[in-house]
Amino acid sequence: DGGITQSPKYLFRKEGQNVTLSCEQNLNHDAMYWYRQDPGQGLRLIYYSQIVNDFQKGDIAEGYSVSREKKESFPLTVTSAQKNPTAFYLCASSGTGPLYEQYFGPGTRLTVT
């Protein structure tokens, strides 16, 4: 059953702690993406990767870090430097190039208090 998974569904952390969100895909996609969604807003791109061991900053990369050591995995770390980390985080993957739609995971809702 091909797809993209994110874990956990809900995550709670104290302010000042780093936290890592998991994203795994078995669709054999080269490209992977991380988005953040706040209430009533669209998706904003945090980081993206077109190939293993390479990634680029999106529009709101400050306070976040990623790695892409395997094609299937693209974990996102929310660091203590991120000023407003509470949000809904979505991971997506796609084929490389235009005309490819993105497949999204179910999302992780992070709450930092």
Place this chain on the structure above:
Amino acid sequence: SQKIEQNSEALNIQEGKTATLTCNYTNYSPAYLQWYRQDPGRGPVFLLLIRENEKEKRKERLKVTFDTTLKQSLFHITASQPADSATYLCALDMGYNQGGKLIFGQGTELSVKP
């Protein structure tokens, strides 16, 4: 910078009517534009993609138009059903040179009443 706007208010329609959602953009001429559906607390799901040289695209009860002169895309759902209630997102496809990045609008919430 790139700006993309959708109907800012929620759209409420009666079952059986046609829903029309608007997506306007500025400062860019995308080669492609995509539409997604998002249910509460879930990830978006791809619906349709339309290219700049396609004026219209259809899929079952869905129809998308793309007017590059007006910098606007319209998304229509005909014979709407309560199950069509969701948030619909449009996204500009930045193309291969931009890593396949998509720029998303804020979404329009559609509610179809029985």
